[in-house]
Amino acid sequence: MLETQKLNKSYGSNRALTDVDLKVSKGVIFGLLGPNGAGKSTLIRIINQIIDADSGQVLIDGKPLAPYHISQIGYLPEERGLYKKMKVWDQMIYFARLKGLSQHDAKTRIKNWLDKMEMSTWREKKIEDLSKGMAQKVQFISTIIHNPPLLILDEPFSGFDPVNAEIIKDQILELKKQGTTVILSTHRMESVELLCDQVAMINKSHKILDGTIRQVKNSFRPEVFHVTVENPVKEIPAEWTAKEDEGAYHFTLPLSGKRPNELLEELMNYGQISRFQEVIPSMEEIFIHQVKSTHDE
Numbered sequence: 001m002l003e004t005q006k007l008n009k010s011y012g013s014n015r016a017l018t019d020v021d022l023k024v025s026k027g028v029i030f031g032l033l034g035p036n037g038a039g040k041s042t043l044i045r046i047i048n049q050i051i052d053a054d055s056g057q058v059l060i061d062g063k064p065l066a067p068y069h070i071s072q073i074g075y076l077p078e079e080r081g082l083y084k085k086m087k088v089w090d091q092m093i094y095f096a097r098l099k100g101l102s103q104h105d106a107k108t109r110i111k112n113w114l115d116k117m118e119m120s121t122w123r124e125k126k127i128e129d130l131s132k133g134m135a136q137k138v139q140f141i142s143t144i145i146h147n148p149p150l151l152i153l154d155e156p157f158s159g160f161d162p163v164n165a166e167i168i169k170d171q172i173l174e175l176k177k178q179g180t181t182v183i184l185s186t187h188r189m190e191s192v193e194l195l196c197d198q199v200a201m202i203n204k205s206h207k208i209l210d211g212t213i214r215q216v217k218n219s220f221r222p223e224v225f226h227v228t229v230e231n232p233v234k235e236i237p238a239e240w241t242a243k244e245d246e247g248a249y250h251f252t253l254p255l256s257g258k259r260p261n262e263l264l265e266e267l268m269n270y271g272q273i274s275r276f277q278e279v280i281p282s283m284e285e286i287f288i289h290q291v292k293s294t295h296d297e
């Protein structure tokens, strides 16, 4: 659906993107990750044709990025931009018409979305009278009202309480079900784990890793297992520093070159094994590890 090839961008002597190659498959939720100042917004602005890259190119469905692609992209920027004096309904009609919808389609879709987002009673309120979360909902609906095949969401959950964040999350999953490709830029790693199929991480203008969540996690497996032995029949070695709890011994062991089954077989000599579970790092742990290790270079 979207590909970037050797994208470069500098602001004066400040490099924001260095040879960034990305491939976003159709219909996936793609997490664009990276610490503050990594270059994510710059990349998003290039895809949205707000700024130009210094070199490299962006392809959408195999075609070089062009002005006609703008109508195919729904973009929720990090800095929200609504007209404070306008009423919710008028604001939405304005955005929908701007995206090329007929008056009739705009009205039908906005009504549906306001119902879905539990905002129907707010349609005559001015934006300035809304809470931050409500205004965020208005902006979210305005972003997706024209059913764009590509959605770019920059921190879509910021400003939402957990209940409303859940509503937005469900809507993003629903859009994915309908075939929308979503690029999600967020610092909330738990949302990334829940929502994303693929991720790419940018740090100091370079892409430092990418792949499916499973591939990324597999490449950071520490090859360590959590083990529990119930009522051991043999003394648990002291160096395993096991914690005892009512006859159950819990400890963590590295594979140390063995295959998991070999380790398990060895452990079975100690008694009933009620837990043998590989330690899989969270995306949060991987993020922190990667950012710190490139920082130390």
Ligand SMILES: Nc1ncnc2c1ncn2[C@@H]1O[C@H](COP(=O)(O)OP(=O)(O)OP(=O)(O)O)[C@@H](O)[C@H]1O
Pocket (backbone or CB within 6 Å): 011, 014, 015, 016, 034, 035, 036, 037, 038, 039, 040, 041, 042, 043
């Ligand atoms: N308009 C600008 N002029 C000069 N430098 C800029 C400009 N916009 C961004 N930069 C610089 O480019 C680099 C990348 O910034 P960018 O905003 O793309 O990062 P980001 O990953 O989106 O960060 P954040 O998570 O904080 O939003 C940073 O060093 C930033 O200071």
